[in-house]
Every structure is written in structure tokens, then in C-alpha cells.
Amino acid sequence: xxxxxxxxxxxxxxxxxxxxxxxxxxxxxxxxxxxxxxxxxxxxxxxxxxxxxxxxxxxxxxxxxxxxxxxxxxxxxxxxxxxxxxxxxxxxxxxxxxxxxxxxxxxxxxxxx
Amino acid sequence: xxxxxxxxxxxxxxxxxxxxxxxxxxxxxxxxxxxxxxxxxxxxxxxxxxxxxxxxxxxxxxxxxxxxxxxxxxxxxxxxxxxxxxxxxxxxxxxxxxxxxxxxxxxxxxxxx
Numbered sequence: 001x002x003x004x005x006x007x008x009x010x011x012x013x014x015x016x017x018x019x020x021x022x023x024x025x026x027x028x029x030x031x032x033x034x035x036x037x038x039x040x041x042x043x044x045x046x047x048x049x050x051x052x053x054x055x056x057x058x059x060x061x062x063x064x065x066x067x068x069x070x071x072x073x074x075x076x077x078x079x080x081x082x083x084x085x086x087x088x089x090x091x092x093x094x095x096x097x098x099x100x101x102x103x104x105x106x107x108x109x110x111x112x113x
Numbered sequence: 114x115x116x117x118x119x120x121x122x123x124x125x126x127x128x129x130x131x132x133x134x135x136x137x138x139x140x141x142x143x144x145x146x147x148x149x150x151x152x153x154x155x156x157x158x159x160x161x162x163x164x165x166x167x168x169x170x171x172x173x174x175x176x177x178x179x180x181x182x183x184x185x186x187x188x189x190x191x192x193x194x195x196x197x198x199x200x201x202x203x204x205x206x207x208x209x210x211x212x213x214x215x216x217x218x219x220x221x222x223x224x225x226x
Binding site: 006042059092101105 | 155162216218
């Protein structure tokens with residue numbers, strides 16, 4: 001069966017420090033991969049999605065970036081965190097076609113101090 | 114452009130009462146529709162999905178939803194609320210030709226004893 005792993009679960013980082021969040025998927029190949037952010041009391045904001053290795057599409061311009069170095073690995077990064085980067089980050093994957101739903105990781109709570 | 118509207122950011126019910134969470138979509142192509150549940154500090158979990166088969170879809174935890182094309186709706190119901198149903202619920206839309214799911218802003222379900 002397919003599983004998705006996301007880590008770390010919580011992270012407290014100072015302003016200006018770098019960020020690396022990792023997401024891996026097991027049990028499937030060539031998944032579509034997504035990074036979402038939830039700010040407190042708000043809905044889901046799509047940050048990046050990827051349909052293949054090295055293919056990244058950005059939905060929101062900001063100081064975050066994403067990479068997909070392997071088929072089932074998706075990384076969210078920042079060179080210098082801002083206070084506004086605080087939030088709950090969720091990784092998700094879907095198969096193709098997209099009618100089978102999306103499976104989410106357990107999330108990372110990022111607090112920038 | 115497609116969109117998903119969830120009526121009511123908060124819905125409050127008594128334990129044992131009917132749960133009704135509303136979702137309307139706007140799209141010119143046949144939809145795939147989903148409901149997700151999110152408990153605090155966790156990822157989203159798929160409750161149920163509509164993929165052009167039966168219009169009444171049964172999901173986990175006693176929830177069900179009915180696709181009504183004429184009303185462009187996919188409302189989520191449960192006959193009797195439990196305290197454990199208190200969570201955030203998200204309606205989502207996808208089409209076969211798009212990699213990007215569209216999520217509603219979420220509805221927080223509050224269950225009173």
C-alpha cells in the first residue's frame with residue numbers, strides 16, 4: 001500500500017535561518033506531489049506542485065522553493081525564513097488521473113521566532 | 114475557472130443531531146469531488162469521494178454525501194453527531210485534465226454535549 005512520510009513534525013526556527021522539509025512517498029511511482037501551507041485559522045494554500053522529477057510549478061511567489069530530486073521525494077526549502085513563514089505545512093500526493101483523491105502527510109508545524 | 118464554496122466557516126450541532134456541511138462547486142467540466150477531515154495538528158484524511166459512479170456516496174465514520182448536478186452541490190451529512198466528529202472539514206474538486214485540486218476554505222464542526 002502507498003504511504004507518505006513527512007518530517008519533522010514540529011520545528012522552531014529563528015528568523016533568517018534556512019529551512020528544509022522533506023516528504024517521501026512509498027508504494028507508488030510517478031506520483032503528483034504537492035506542498036500546501038495552512039496559516040492559523042485559514043484554509044489550504046497551494047505552494048508548489050510537481051508532476052515529475054525536476055518539474056516544479058510555483059503557485060505563490062515567496063521566499064520558499066521546492067525541489068524533486070527523486071521520483072518519490074519532494075523537498076521544501078528556504079534560504080532565510082521570515083516570521084510570515086510560520087504555519088502548518090502539508091505534503092500530499094496523487095496518482096494520475098486525479099480522480100482517486102489526494103493523500104496527505106501528517107504535517108509539519110513550523111514556528112519562526 | 115473552477116471554485117469550491119463551503120457555506121459557513123463554523124457549524125455547531127448537539128451530540129446526536131444531524132450534521133450537514135454544505136459544499137458547492139462551479140465548473141464547466143464533470144467533477145470529481147471529495148470531502149476531507151482534519152483533526153488538530155494532523156494531516157487531512159479522505160472521508161469520501163465522488164467519481165461519476167453512484168451519486169450518493171458513503172464514506173468512513175458514518176458520513177455520506179450526495180452529488181446533485183442540477184444544484185452543483187456535494188453536501189456532507191451524518192445522521193447523528195458524535196463528540197469525536199469535531200474537526201475541520203474540507204470539500205475539494207478535481208477534474209481529469211487538471212493536476213491541481215481546488216479546496217474550499219474549510220468548515221469547523223463543533224459538537225456540543
